[in-house]
Amino acid sequence: MKGNEALALAAIHGGCTHFFGYPITPQNEIPEFLARELPKAGGLFLQAESEIAAVNMLYGAAAAGARAMISSSSPGLALMQEGISMLAATEIPCVIVNVMRGGPGLGGIQPAQSDYFQMTRGGGNGDYRIISLAPATLQESAEMMQEAFALAQKYRTPVFIVSDGMLGQMMEPVELNKSRSKERVAEQPWILTGHHNNRSPRTIKSLRLDPAELEIHNLRLQEKYKRISQAEVRFEAYREVDAELLFCAFGSTARIVKNSVDDLHQKGYRAGLIRPQTLWPFPALAFRSLPKSCRSVICVEMNCGQMLDDVKLAVEGRVPVHFYGRCGGMIPEPEELTARALDILSGDSQ
Amino acid sequence: MYSERILCAGFGGQGVMSLGKLIAYAGMLDGRHVTWMPSYGPEMRGGTANCSVVVADQPVGSPIVTTNATCLIVMNLPSFEKFQHSVSSGGLILFNTSLIDRQVERRDVLAQPLAANELAAECANPKAANMVMLGAYMGLKGAPRLDHVVKAMKKVFGDGSSTLFNQNMKAVRKGMEAVGKVTASKKAA
Amino acid sequence: MSVIFSKTSGLTETATHYCPGCTHGIAHRLVAEVLEELGLLGETIGCASVGCSILSYNYLNVDMIECSHGRAPAVATGIKRTVPEKTVFTYQGDGDLASIGTAEIVHAAHRGENITVIFVNNAIYGMTGGQMAPTTLAGQKTTTAPEGRQPEFSGLPLKMSEMLAQVPSASYVERVSLHHPKYIRKAKKAVLRAFTCQMEHRGFSLVELLSTCPTGWGLDPIDSLEWLEANMIPYYPLGVFRAPEEV
Ligand SMILES: Cc1ncc(C[n+]2csc(CCOP(=O)(O)OP(=O)(O)O)c2C)c(N)n1
Ligand code: SF4
Numbered sequence: 001m002k003g004n005e006a007l008a009l010a011a012i013h014g015g016c017t018h019f020f021g022y023p024i025t026p027q028n029e030i031p032e033f034l035a036r037e038l039p040k041a042g043g044l045f046l047q048a049e050s051e052i053a054a055v056n057m058l059y060g061a062a063a064a065g066a067r068a069m070i071s072s073s074s075p076g077l078a079l080m081q082e083g084i085s086m087l088a089a090t091e092i093p094c095v096i097v098n099v100m101r102g103g104p105g106l107g108g109i110q111p112a113q114s115d116y117f118q119m120t121r122g123g124g125n126g127d128y129r130i131i132s133l134a135p136a137t138l139q140e141s142a143e144m145m146q147e148a149f150a151l152a153q154k155y156r157t158p159v160f161i162v163s164d165g166m167l168g169q170m171m172e173p174v175e176l177n178k179s180r181s182k183e184r185v186a187e188q189p190w191i192l193t194g195h196h197n198n199r200s201p202r203t204i205k206s207l208r209l210d211p212a213e214l215e216i217h218n219l220r221l222q223e224k225y226k227r228i229s230q231a232e233v234r235f236e237a238y239r240e241v242d243a244e245l246l247f248c249a250f251g252s253t254a255r256i257v258k259n260s261v262d263d264l265h266q267k268g269y270r271a272g273l274i275r276p277q278t279l280w281p282f283p284a285l286a287f288r289s290l291p292k293s294c295r296s297v298i299c300v301e302m303n304c305g306q307m308l309d310d311v312k313l314a315v316e317g318r319v320p321v322h323f324y325g326r327c328g329g330m331i332p333e334p335e336e337l338t339a340r341a342l343d344i345l346s347g348d349s350q
Numbered sequence: 351m352y353s354e355r356i357l358c359a360g361f362g363g364q365g366v367m368s369l370g371k372l373i374a375y376a377g378m379l380d381g382r383h384v385t386w387m388p389s390y391g392p393e394m395r396g397g398t399a400n401c402s403v404v405v406a407d408q409p410v411g412s413p414i415v416t417t418n419a420t421c422l423i424v425m426n427l428p429s430f431e432k433f434q435h436s437v438s439s440g441g442l443i444l445f446n447t448s449l450i451d452r453q454v455e456r457r458d459v460l461a462q463p464l465a466a467n468e469l470a471a472e473c474a475n476p477k478a479a480n481m482v483m484l485g486a487y488m489g490l491k492g493a494p495r496l497d498h499v500v501k502a503m504k505k506v507f508g509d510g511s512s513t514l515f516n517q518n519m520k521a522v523r524k525g526m527e528a529v530g531k532v533t534a535s536k537k538a539a
Numbered sequence: 540m541s542v543i544f545s546k547t548s549g550l551t552e553t554a555t556h557y558c559p560g561c562t563h564g565i566a567h568r569l570v571a572e573v574l575e576e577l578g579l580l581g582e583t584i585g586c587a588s589v590g591c592s593i594l595s596y597n598y599l600n601v602d603m604i605e606c607s608h609g610r611a612p613a614v615a616t617g618i619k620r621t622v623p624e625k626t627v628f629t630y631q632g633d634g635d636l637a638s639i640g641t642a643e644i645v646h647a648a649h650r651g652e653n654i655t656v657i658f659v660n661n662a663i664y665g666m667t668g669g670q671m672a673p674t675t676l677a678g679q680k681t682t683t684a685p686e687g688r689q690p691e692f693s694g695l696p697l698k699m700s701e702m703l704a705q706v707p708s709a710s711y712v713e714r715v716s717l718h719h720p721k722y723i724r725k726a727k728k729a730v731l732r733a734f735t736c737q738m739e740h741r742g743f744s745l746v747e748l749l750s751t752c753p754t755g756w757g758l759d760p761i762d763s764l765e766w767l768e769a770n771m772i773p774y775y776p777l778g779v780f781r782a783p784e785e786v
Contacts, residue, residue: 025667
């Protein structure tokens, strides 16, 4: 099973009942799989006429109590931003998958991490944040997919799964947790069900013309984001304890960095890796308490330096932060990373 | 440390994708870390198809094999020309002489010619050229294990009792035998 | 000896990437020949849409711009309103025009935008691998309609030419087919009329070309032509749906 299909199947196990989508490479296996399988599981698959429509169908379905998701790839995500801002403002629990490809514009269809900004800063208007889960293996993709629905419900928020063309298209062994979540959403007090003439009408809305009211709403959202930042930060630390050089990489890039870290150890160098599993909230604390041995950090991404901003903010100038990136769908090889690391290490020791 | 980086290439319909899948699946049964990654998107439209397979003792980093392949299994001429330089020095090029009437130019790799289409035709299934290649690969590398390939084949193609399955297994054995023979005759020469 | 067939200078030497039996190539040739015959190659700006034809800018010997998915008519509007003396056209697939780009195409027609739209309807998403399009026929199998399109679930296929002919400011709308040389000759006349319409400042013109996608349909090239004739033409009747008085 391809990564995209594993993700789609995990969504069904995660209790997904409604999927909306529009074709775009390299995520097509998700809608194609769900077109076949979701109806068999009692759910609904509907192809939208555009990503703008898809995100708004998601809004409607989730507002009416569905455990709903959509998926797309970079340019499609860009189109969805208006809707995502709306979902954040109205606190609608739902899951949005981005199988990233190279940008900007139509860019290419090969794997890239060009949407770190889009996934952590958003392109939509307003002060909002969205939990952003970044798997590095197919096993983790499947687990995060299932968890995403739970997080969405817990905090009443959209949740992003940040995959890419590599994780989406590849195959590797996965063990799926098949205990399908039976958790029902429909009983929550904000869901639109019709008031049956026995309660006051509910509204789901984002328009607040009274500045004071809007401020209160926004501060309440911020309060929630703070709670998420405290409770839901996730990262993996690999051989970091006595690392002289600390890599930071997420998703598929981190897989390659691990190879390079091992390689460096074999050559007698102490390198380690911090791998953010949540891009937002970013695991800044991993950098606040750097191991004493750490003399520099290098951020590796399949873009021209986006997460780099967050790494620098977290390191706060304590050690130099370097960058190595490939983009456009080019994949770094471990040898390139090792060579760059050796450059930095030798420069540092002078 | 075991680390095989295989590139399977040919044109659509030659079964290079399932060839790669079988190596990966059987490799997993061998107890190793494996990944399989296809080429995708409109680049497939020209009719060429390829996939990367990594089989290793360590968790796999990049599943994409573009350079440093330890083995190239190549079924047609355009792919042969495109990829023969993706193999690292000391690697193996297993090429289908039924459709490739060239020699490997490089001297730093092990080149194994194989008339896969003809050999497959001898097994009553000319479409099983990919299976002949698989058998040859197993014969030369000693992995993945034959019983694991049988298991993988059932998983990938379903039903172990069908004639297709039997033809495929015959083709695999044919491939294994063929490399036995060819290497032997080389030694003799 | 006289030359009976020469390649139009409206096409570049680049070999196209289309699948065997795909009629995009024919559609390109018609546009190229018409623009050449009208002497407009040097005065034309084309808008390539997102779909298999996105690389048409490599094949057509005119200045071209790549547009986001569905937005070509809006881009063409911007171009035409800036350089009204140039000939401006869009080249769009059915996913592009009839799905994600419905707002743009309706409003270009609605404003009576003096542009020409070449609309290639192959009843499927070709580029992304054969998903259902709004134009996919009832019962037709696609990767996102594995059981075939079910009208009670997905609606009946959109007839864009009929729809757009209803827009008050539309000027010229015709549907033709590319499945047979006889029809291709008719199609060329339609393309010629559409561009003439633009030259005469008559406003929005559109030609819908029924086309094949052997790859997306899972048929070989010959069967595809037959499938088009047997299935598409009965549902998508050919003809002129809208014409200014004396074109
Ligand atoms: C915003 C956005 N969504 C989706 C895509 C992916 N996409 C590329 S081509 C295409 C469909 C094209 O189909 P069609 O217009 O019917 O043309 P054809 O390929 O059949 O000629 C899609 C959905 C994209 N590039 N941008
Ligand atoms: S996929 Fe379809 S539309 Fe695209 S080039 Fe191939 S046949 Fe033509």
